[in-house]
Amino acid sequence: MAKAAQNVTLSPSRDIPFDRVVLSQSNVRRIKSGVSVEELAEDIARRGLLQSLNVRPILDEAGAETGKFEIPAGGRRFQALSLLVKQKRLAKTAPIPCIVRDASSPILAEDDSLAENMQRVALHPLDQYRAFVALREKGLGDEAIAAAFFVTPQVVRQRLKLAAVAPALLEVYAEDGMTLEQLMAFSVSADHARQEQVWDAVKSSWNKEPYVIRRMLTETSVRATDRRAVFVGVAEYEAAGGVVMRDLFQGDDGGWLENVGLLDRLVAEKLQSEAQALVGEGWKWIEIAADLTYGFGYGMRRLSGEAAPMIADEADQHAKLLAEYRALEEQWGEADELPEEVDARLTELAEAVERLEARPMIFDPAEIARAGVFVTFDREGVLVIHRGFVRPEDEAQEETAVNAESADGEALEGQGDQEVVSNWNRGQGAANGVVGTVITSSGQQISAAPEDDDDGALKPLPERLVMELTAHRSLALREALGRSPEVALTLLLLKLVTDTFRTSPSTGSCLEASVRSVYMTAQAPDLKDSAVAKAVDDRHTAWEADLPLGDDAALWDHLGCLDAASRLSLLAHCLSFGVNALHERVNPYGAGISASGLTRRMKHADLVAKAVDLDMVEAGWEPTAENYLSRVPKVRILEAVREAKGEGTAQLLDHLKKAEMAREAERLLKGSGWLPEVLRRADLAAFDGDESVEGQGADIGDADAMDEEAHKLGDDMDLPAFLVADLPSDPAQLIAAE
Template sequence: MPTTQPKLVLSGARDIPFNKLVLSQSNVRRIKTGVTIEELAEDIARRTLLQSLSVRPIVGADGVETGVFEVPAGGRRFRALELLVKQKRLAKTAMVPCVVRNGGDGISAEEDSLAENVQRQALHPLDQYRSFKTLVDQGLSEEEIAARFFVSVSVVKQRLRLTTVSEKLLAVYADGGMTLDQLTAFSVSGDHARQEQVWETLSRSYNKEAYYVRRLLTESAVRVDDRRAQFVGIAAYEAAGGIVMRDLFTDDRGGWLQDPALLERLVDEKLKIEAQAIAGEGWLWVSAALDFKYGHTNGFRRLPGEPLDRSADEEAAYQVLKAEFDALNEQYDSADELPEEVDERLGELETAIAAFDNRPLRFDAAEIGRAGVFVSLDANGSLDLERGFVRPEDEPAVDHPSASAVEGSAPSDVGGRVDGVVQRAVITIGGEPDHQGPASAEDEEETIRPLSERLVIELTAHRTVALRDAVGCDFETAFLAVLHALALNAFGRLAHDTCLEISAKTTAFSAQAPGLKDTACAKRISERHAAWQERLPSSSVDLWSALADMGDDDRQALFAHCASLSINAVHEPWNRNKERQAHADHLAKAVSLDMAAAGWAPTVDTYLGRVPKARILEAVREAKGDGAAQLIDHLKKADMAVEAERLLAGSGWLPEPLRTSEPPVTDEFALNEDEPDALPEFLAGDGERSEDEERGPEDDASHLLAAE
């Protein structure tokens, strides 16, 4: 007859007084991890013991049980109970539920301890999320959940943030179709349809990295640290119905504003209010815009003004700040490196002192009525006010007969006068820079095509500003340039029937890249110009005397600056004068112009996103060699441009219109074991998963540890 398989007999359970239990030295856990003994004790005090201890009877030398039991499995629970006894919150004789192992089956106490710890599995993040959500539905707050389960509030918030992710994507993650990093990246947006659309796109894409998911979900949003958002204020944006997207899993610098159209409307409305307040000062016109092009004040006369005097309280505050600043500078004058808190304090003092130094100007009341104000935003979202500009058409004809000869452009809406009576100030809102439109559709042509006229114009505008800056600091070159112009007039067909004439004008650029006026070169020119303007008298008679009294160094510096402002090396489609561009090259070589050192860099916006793929690969090949170009030649244009920007960063590579001399070609670009981070892993193309991707969800350190 067939034998019957014996039935398993489980170890018996019984309640044992705590003072009859001792901790076994067979417990395999030696390193403290997870929930602390103190936290576990608090949890036991709140909900009592949820899991029995595994014990073995201690046998005496005669083989008879002593009535005392050792605890090889459940040592942390035993120590938590022991702590409660020491705190007199638990009686020494309190009955503890235990599973009693007799040891007669040949299994050691060490094996029991190891099995209990190894055969556990951490709670899946989705299970933890659903559990937290259930507790929230039952009325618990995030802080209460964190306190009860001894995790940080941020962990609870992160898990609950998964409520913003589509159930379809949660199911994909539960089935192992995406990583936790990818799933959390989708939580940046609450639009389930958009999330699913992005995942559908990524399923056909080579790049599925979490950062790429965030970029796709936020590509049409505006960062909180954008100057428009800083100007309007997040509270005002949200009060108007705007939504701010936040990422609880990475540093999002404050998040993203989801409604750019609403933000633009709020910017225009607030700019209008600010412009109306400024118009109340009596100006003829106020032109307000988010930004103005570089050189927007060309042809305008700047009213001389005097800084307003400080009040007694302001002067006292200024002296206190200055004394502290000087004391810190003296104290740390010989230090190789400033302590972080000292460096931060010095920065705060510099900002506060600069606010006192940059006082508003007092203008002649009679002049205010014919002048105007430019209102825009600086990089930090604060108002940038440029007061006291007189347009050529608003100059008094009798006092300034030559004013009509000054070249320049005026705002589209201008003020006027009727019978000498100043009309109400005209406020212009708008004037956005002529941004280049979005990049064209994927260009799969592999041939090198000429750069577009618009791009060449923008690039050469950058070069012109850099040339003006460099020549403005080099008297010898500036003098030679002006002498060259004089020679052309004296011996060429451009000579005029006059005793001696030389004319120089500052030309506004017909087109330019956004942000040109914020470049380092443009700022230096503006600062230099403002410094001279403040120093020189406004009267032509007084100006002659001032120039005559100047020292040679000051006179040469002023000459170089004025000469530099006449430089125009911008490519103009209607002007095919090759000698003009050749002369610009001579100037660039004379001042050793390096556009990379001047601050220009090839980015997606400035170059790489504006040219076909062949041009992108050509740039990477010239700067980094064939190896680097081959690593990205399989990418789509948008991804190729992003990776090329990263590869070219710091390389000093320049497109042809910006080069003073041909750059050296680098034919080495080794990607070896010593440079594992040269390119993102998704470009390697080996199809292997990273170590993090190979980990199971049970290895996630942020999982809630189950009780032993």
């Protein structure tokens, strides 16, 4: 007969005078966090005690109740009540609502305290928003709501701003489909249809940062030279009903496309059409994106294929084009200047030869079935297809027959005592003479016959014996490798090349050393198109083309044959992918980097920067409105101009609105070599008097030079008319004005 379910009995509640309750040493909360005791006291004074204290009777030595009670759960509420008593706003004998746990309860006091703090869930920001809306509808203002909940009026206004967000997007956020920062970004526009269109465009994208969402929502028009317009084509945009605004009196590079939403939709449709054309190639997945971030293939293995050979017609055409190109070069090689038509023909021939030589890659059909493709377009609006990326979860699972070990050489875990049935890779199984299914239990093979049944067949060695024997071999290898630096370097290169180029789905190696390519979680829009990014990619592509990837034995031989300089260059290239000089947000609760760890990271980065003589100016960075100036306060814009061009120039900008100030500052700072402090070398001293440090404000001079330059603005600096129209014509008057 089934046993009847036992009814749950709750602890009784009662009012206990305040002077008869004390804080228990069993209360697990020791560290203050969240709302302060003072704020909680004010809240209790305003609305009363919403949650009872959890108390237990205090017993004397004989085990009898003393009439006093201790509080294992509710310590902060007790401290807030104590503050009200101290302030004489609450009587010492005031009755306090309490839940009274029996003194003989099997539940420990620490257990109650821990459960109360861990089982509660913070209010979701969307619920907070809805609550604030309800309070406002009942007549409370922003200031009153903020005061009631001890938040700033800005927080209240930010939450209430969510009313501008489409209900469909609020539901996406409620289901954890986007972050709060992303949701807040949609509030810059009240057009719900446009909001949903932007979310559809970015939700599957690699780049859906809040600033991208804001930029897309606030765009009212784009130039006809914008890469999206070039990719789609202005004619197609107009055919779909798009409007182009053209200036009949000035060159406007083809005009401005007014319907940005339509343009984005046409971009998505064209990318989908291009992706559909690739379906027949047999890829497992195809990812389309209007804007791939730098390092989009992070964590994936790149397939290595063979270039498709030219067919006879292509080879003949290639030979003819090359012959004509060389003939023209020989004919005009001594000329000081090429005729326009000859120059155009040479360019045309070079492009045609380059197109023929850019052969499509041929991949293994079995690899294609588990790999994917990225479809996008570059900054010139040209379609770009990146083929052959294998995600970690799509890698073929390697099976072992005897020891059921993983690719890293560690025994498979988490199997318990269950029997696991694994299918052999057919090719490998046939090669080993093994056909069928291998059954394992707890990582061990289950044999059809008992182990001690000696039928004369040659069986695998016991796992324990294999481990002991290979331990001897590992130690011997350590000793031998320790006195063979050339072999050690080759082994390190083999492992690092495998990690960097992901040449194999297996991550196993006999060397426990690795380099992990660091993904840049925060990226400026211009990062992937920067000169530095192109240099890294070009170097990576060159090494990738030169190395026999995919075959560890051939790779070992190749690495051993490289000269010392090439080996060191390859080592440097592989190690460079592990560089992480990101200044990340410190997490005080253990997840992520600590404050001391961040300090150590940045100091190490400074050491490396000094060793390689890093110069961010030479690396191609310069301040623009997009990457710096429009994202800092006006005072920092003026500080930058002041450091680079002098006080006089800065004063000419201080009356401008921020957007206009950022644009003018970008023009003035161009070519100046000025850098924000975070990009300057820590080991180089800041400028002093006439001294200036290359790459850290190369145009910064002394105060007299700045003033002299300020007096010659109209002639030397080519400032726009609206900046110099009100300047006195007499230099003496200008100095007096300053």
